[in-house]
Amino acid sequence: MQTKPDLTADVGEILLSEDEIQAKVAELGARISTDYAGKSLTLVSVLKGSLPFMADLMRAITIPVRIDLMEVSSYGGTATESSGLVRILKDLSASIAGEDVLIVEDIIDTGLTLNYLIRYLRGKNPATLRICTLLDKPARRLVDIPVDYRGFTIPDQFVVGYGLDYGEIYRNLRFVGVLRREVYAGGAEG
Amino acid sequence: MTDPLREIAPPFAHASEAEMARILDFYGIAWEYEPHTFPILWNLEGDVVESFSPDFFLADLDLYLEMTTLRQKLVRKKNRKLRRLRELYPDVHIKLFYARDFRALMLKYGKLALADALTGTAGQAGLPVAPAATEPMEPGLATAVIVLDAVGDGSAPPTSPSRPTAARRRRRRRAAASVPATTIRPDRSENP
Numbered sequence: 001m002q003t004k005p006d007l008t009a010d011v012g013e014i015l016l017s018e019d020e021i022q023a024k025v026a027e028l029g030a031r032i033s034t035d036y037a038g039k040s041l042t043l044v045s046v047l048k049g050s051l052p053f054m055a056d057l058m059r060a061i062t063i064p065v066r067i068d069l070m071e072v073s074s075y076g077g078t079a080t081e082s083s084g085l086v087r088i089l090k091d092l093s094a095s096i097a098g099e100d101v102l103i104v105e106d107i108i109d110t111g112l113t114l115n116y117l118i119r120y121l122r123g124k125n126p127a128t129l130r131i132c133t134l135l136d137k138p139a140r141r142l143v144d145i146p147v148d149y150r151g152f153t154i155p156d157q158f159v160v161g162y163g164l165d166y167g168e169i170y171r172n173l174r175f176v177g178v179l180r181r182e183v184y185a186g187g188a189e190g
Numbered sequence: 191m192t193d194p195l196r197e198i199a200p201p202f203a204h205a206s207e208a209e210m211a212r213i214l215d216f217y218g219i220a221w222e223y224e225p226h227t228f229p230i231l232w233n234l235e236g237d238v239v240e241s242f243s244p245d246f247f248l249a250d251l252d253l254y255l256e257m258t259t260l261r262q263k264l265v266r267k268k269n270r271k272l273r274r275l276r277e278l279y280p281d282v283h284i285k286l287f288y289a290r291d292f293r294a295l296m297l298k299y300g301k302l303a304l305a306d307a308l309t310g311t312a313g314q315a316g317l318p319v320a321p322a323a324t325e326p327m328e329p330g331l332a333t334a335v336i337v338l339d340a341v342g343d344g345s346a347p348p349t350s351p352s353r354p355t356a357a358r359r360r361r362r363r364r365a366a367a368s369v370p371a372t373t374i375r376p377d378r379s380e381n382p
Contacts (some may be wrong), residue, residue, distance in 0.1 A: 075216045075299050086216055110295065112217040120216070142285065143219070143251060158297060167300065170319060183304060 005169050011177030014158055016152060018174040021134070022056065024151045028132065029060025030100065030147065037063055041098045042126075045092065046117065047071035048171065049106035049163040053134045057104060066099075068092045072113060086116050092124070101126040102149075106163045107135040111143035118145070135159070135176065158184070206259045207245050211363055213295070216378070222247045226254075228282070230274040242271045244284055254284040259292050 031039075043065055045054035057131035058067055067092035071090035101121060108114055114131070121129055154176075160166050161173030166184060196380035199221060202208040214221045224243045231240030258268050265288065272286055296302050 012252060020230055061266070076262070076301070084216065086220065109298070112213070112219070115219070116217050140291065142253075142287075158294070 004181070007170060007173060008182045010170070011160065011173070011181055012180040013178040014175050015154060015157070015178055016162075016176040021151075021162060021174075021176065024134070025053070025056045026060050028149050028151060029057055029062070032057075032132070033062040036065075036100060036102075037133045039063075040066075040127075042094075042096055042100075042101050043066060043068045043104050043122070044068050044070060044092065044096070044101055045104045046106075046113070049165065050104050052163040052171075053106050054104045057132070061189040066094070068096070069096060070117070072117065074113070086113070088120070095124070096121065097125045098127050098130045101130070103129070103131050105131065105133040107137060107154075107159075108145055108147065109140035111141050111145040114145050115143040134162070135164075166182045191300070202260065204257065204355055207257050210246065210257060210287070210292075211297075220250050221255075222249065228275055228279055228380070230271060230278060240271070242275050252283055254282060255287055256284060257287050257292070259287075259289040265289075 025118065041061075041063065043058055045051065045067065047069055048071070054067070054069075058065060066182050069090060070088065070092060073087040074090055077085070094166075103114070103117060103121070105114060109118075118129065118131075130148040131145060133147055134151040135146060136153045137156060138153060157178045158166070159176050160170035160179045161176045163171050164176065165171045166179055170179070201213065207223075211221060211223070224245060225247050227241045227243045229238040229241045231238070233239050244256045245255075246255040247253075248255060254269065256272070258265050268286065275282065275284065295304070307321065
């Protein structure tokens with residue numbers, strides 16, 4: 001029988017408190033409001049991890065914005081069979097041609113997913129396409145991504161909370177914390 | 191663009207490399223497996239005695255990727271080769287992907303158990319050794335650079351009697367007196 005995760009107890013260390021996150025979101029919102037003043041801004045969030053950040057960031061922005069949501073499949077191949085290609089599970093609901101688009105991400109680590117998204121969205125001919133991420137984990141980077149708005153650079157640790165999950169759990173934590181190793185060690189496979 | 195339908199099969203020397211190829215395919219990153227070999231050590235006669243063939247070349251990103259999921263001693267040796275490569279070929283962009291990086295990647299994709307199965311010697315493929323390329327070395331182009339292991343990391347010399355893996359055997363063949371299809375040579379002016 002599987003034990004239910006204890007959300008807070010499973011976190012070994014709080015990396016970013018709720019107050020720190022909210023202060024940073026406010027700061028990013030102010031910068032974006034200034035930079036995009038007088039422009040037609042569309043925020044594109046990538047489900048599911050970016051949801052809390054998107055919800056807070058859009059309310060910290062003081063200029064008119066449109067929002068849209070996308071979801072792409074995540075890699076889940078096995079050792080013996082190919083898992084195919086990344087798929088768009090939810091596409092944009094409106095055209096972004098000629099729009100100033102800001103991709104809102106929860107975290108950038110390898111950059112593989114974002115690299116794919118950037119290429120995909122560029123094909124839709126936005127006027128500009130820039131990146132805003134709450135968390136940046138450069139130690140894991142495979143693809144160099146120019147980040148225009150960065151909340152925090154974090155160390156090379158597995159983090160959960162504020163949208164970030166492990167096995168679809170922990171997204172609703174109000175802070176970002178480091179998941180205890182024993183939670184995922186021992187052959188856990190989600 | 192990489193053909194998404196091609197099978198992930200040999201010539202991968204390690205299962206983690208095959209898994210990385212699947213990940214790159216998944217995200218539409220074009221890759222080539224060991225397309226280039228970089229000589230990094232020559233003897234007094236100008237013969238290449240050690241070379242480095244990064245596992246992947248991601249042409250669109252102008253990036254080489256070397257997977258190092260084996261034990262620490264081999265990681266040290268690879269680190270030394272990487273340092274040498276960067277000295278001789280400063281314009282080459284290469285990223286070393288350690289076992290911990292691979293493990294973190296698998297954790298992210300919910301495949302941590304798979305990482306344990308694929309890393310280390312357990313993941314080595316018992317593949318037949320690829321035939322050595324036969325293009326002869328051009329003596330005039332091989333700058334005679336004698337590289338002593340100045341960093342003293344204790345790694346085994348190229349003639350180590352330890353049992354070579356298929357990949358190591360293949361790379362040694364490439365390094366010894368013959369050069370693979372595409373061998374990169376350093377700019378003479380950059381040699382010490």
